Amino acid sequence: MKKNTNLYLAFLIAISFINFSCSVSSSQIGAFTYANPQPKMQNYYWDATYDNLNYRLIAMELPNGTLFADKFGNSLFFDGWNIVSIVGFGDFEGEYDIQGDEVGSVALNDEDAYFIQKNCGEWEENLQDNFLIFKQSCVSEVRLINQIIVNDADEIIEIKQYIEPQNKLMILKKSMPTR
Numbered sequence: 001m002k003k004n005t006n007l008y009l010a011f012l013i014a015i016s017f018i019n020f021s022c023s024v025s026s027s028q029i030g031a032f033t034y035a036n037p038q039p040k041m042q043n044y045y046w047d048a049t050y051d052n053l054n055y056r057l058i059a060m061e062l063p064n065g066t067l068f069a070d071k072f073g074n075s076l077f078f079d080g081w082n083i084v085s086i087v088g089f090g091d092f093e094g095e096y097d098i099q100g101d102e103v104g105s106v107a108l109n110d111e112d113a114y115f116i117q118k119n120c121g122e123w124e125e126n127l128q129d130n131f132l133i134f135k136q137s138c139v140s141e142v143r144l145i146n147q148i149i150v151n152d153a154d155e156i157i158e159i160k161q162y163i164e165p166q167n168k169l170m171i172l173k174k175s176m177p178t179r
Contacts, residue, residue: 045175048074050089051168056175068172076170081123081148083161083170084116091166117164120146131157140167 046068048055057068057075065084069075074088087094120138127133132150137143144167149158159172 047173047175049171138162
């Protein structure tokens with residue numbers, strides 16, 4: 001219980017340091033951020049589906065990627081191309097440690113998280129209906145295809161990745177703001 005409480009507190013501290021609208025982007029695609037002194041929390045939400053269960057995650061932009069997390073200890077780290085580590089979701093033990101300093105810098109320590117091993121090829125890109133779609137083929141007993149969808153504002157709006165060792169599909173979709 002203390003582990004979840006610490007993660008929840010760290011999660012809240014990290015959210016308080018964010019002062020811009022969080023859009024997941026990759027340096028290869030082009031970063032897209034703008035200053036927003038009073039962010040609307042809806043802009044941070046992502047819907048995740050893993051093992052036929054749905055989760056509501058909040059995205060936190062960090063120096064080397066984006067941490068997606070909820071208050072129940074489910075979290076994953078996305079480096080701009082791949083989900084590289086994961087905690088929770090019923091399959092993955094461990095935890096992330098988020099540390100902040102007095103000037104508002106945030107650092108993620110993921111050494112106690114589950115690291116995802118990859119045996120995948122290069123990313124290929126296609127333009128389809130104003131969306132840039134990146135696909136990556138991975139070797140397994142069956143062919144698995146990871147996918148990233150980028151809108152015309154260079155924002156990643158959907159991530160589909162198979163998570164080893166069970167090769168279950170993780171789908172992350174940017175939640176649409178409600179009016």
